[in-house]
Amino acid sequence: EESLRLAGEHFLGALHAAEHAMISLFPVVALCDRGDIGGISYHRHPQVETGAVFVYDGHPGGVGIAARGFRELPDLLSRVLELIAGCDCEAGCPSCIQSPKCGNGNRPLDKPGAARVLRLVLGKQAPAAGEPTVWPEVMMPAEAGAELGPAPRPGRDGARPLQAGADGLPDLAGPDPRAPEAADLRVGRPFGSESTAPVDAPGLGGSASEVLEALGRSGRCPREGGGFPFPPGGREGDRGVEGVTQTILFDLETLRSADEVGGWGNCHRMGMALGVALVLEEGRFEVFGEDRVGELAGLLSAASLVVGFNVKRFDYRVLAGYTGVDYARQLPTLDLLEEVQRRLGFRVGLDALAGETLGAAKSGDGLQCLDWVRQGRLELVEEYCRKDVEILRDLYLYGRRERCVYFRHRKRGRVRVEVDW
DSSP, rough: OOHHHHHHHHHHHHHHHHHHHHHHHHHSSHHHHOEEEEEEEEEEETTEEEEEEEESSSTTTTOOHHHHHHHHHHHHHHHHHHHHHHHHOOOOTTTOOOTTTTTTOOOOOOOOHHHHHHHTTTTTTOOOOTOOOOOOOHHHHSSSSOOOOOOOOOOOOOOOOOOOOOOSSSOOSSSSSSSSSOOOEEEEEOTSSOOOOOOOOOOOOOOHHHHHHHHHHTTTTOHHHHHHSSTTTOOOTTSGGGGGEEEEEEEEEEESSSSGTGGGGGGGGGGGGEEEEETTTTTTEEEGGGGGGHHHHHHHHTOOOEESSSIIIIHHHHHHHHHHHOOHHSSSSSEEEHHHHHHHSSOOOOHHHHHHHOOOOOOOOOOOOOHHHHHHHHHHHHHHHHHHHHHHHHHHHHHHHHHHEEEEEEEEEEEEEEEEO
């Protein structure tokens, strides 16, 4: 992973691309069609403790296709590397890494990263300095005669068979043979470590300050080196007024739509119509109009932690249009969308997470809010924005307490996502 990071490549996108190419070439080593094979990619799988790609028979019970591919794995991966390196396209195409049956719409994919991963696995390239090498007995078949690869590594004996759950839908034609349709899929925890029964989403049971105090007593507060960055060498409480921990949750609404400014890449031109911030420890809301952008920026800059949803790619960039500051780099930030996407490999909306986790729903949508802005009905904009911050607060506190959130997949039903914030 470090080798790809230093090269500016997307680790999960690289694994995902290699998975697609491997499936497309499977008929070279086994008598099958690519529709007979399924695959799934993990940014970090808890049982192998690194990124992982699983390719499996797409038929219930299996017919030996994956086992044959495993015996021929070095040859298969070499062919996959030749395919990717030899394709003339720049970012990937149906001839190399795109799949017509990808459950994630061929996102994310990273063609140069896939080639790098394959060179690393095949020993054709040295890893970055200090990066551990992959376990050869996990990545490659055992000695001749072993049908299904090596025995479990120490500490893994008795583990349940691997299940789906990190990258959304597997690339599979037909139903997933590994899990029932209504399975509660779990992401980010070793399988078999505890019951997989879904956890209900009860009320928070008290004010935000009471919940935070209880979380602190139970050791569930964010930690240095955890899901969000503190200042280098710092710890919780190093920012804020006189060393007091100050968690700010905020959301803002814009004056203009993406279409009006030439696309989402021009968020800095959208302008802030109104922003709502919550000082979590005090339970205090503050509302900022465009004339108070500087005050909002000052409040965020004094925070021990800023919590938002898509805040790095949107809200911060809108504010930067006024100040020119790269807040994503300067402020200790927990972006819930980014954290969930890091676990899953794809994005899930706030409404989807809140609906399944909390039984709550947003009070409107962004287009309706833009209409209110144009009509000058800022009291409705404030109500809408405040509601979003309240949902953000409850989702954040639920995730801190239960170490998970939920969303409902259109085919898989309720999906549990492990979080660490």
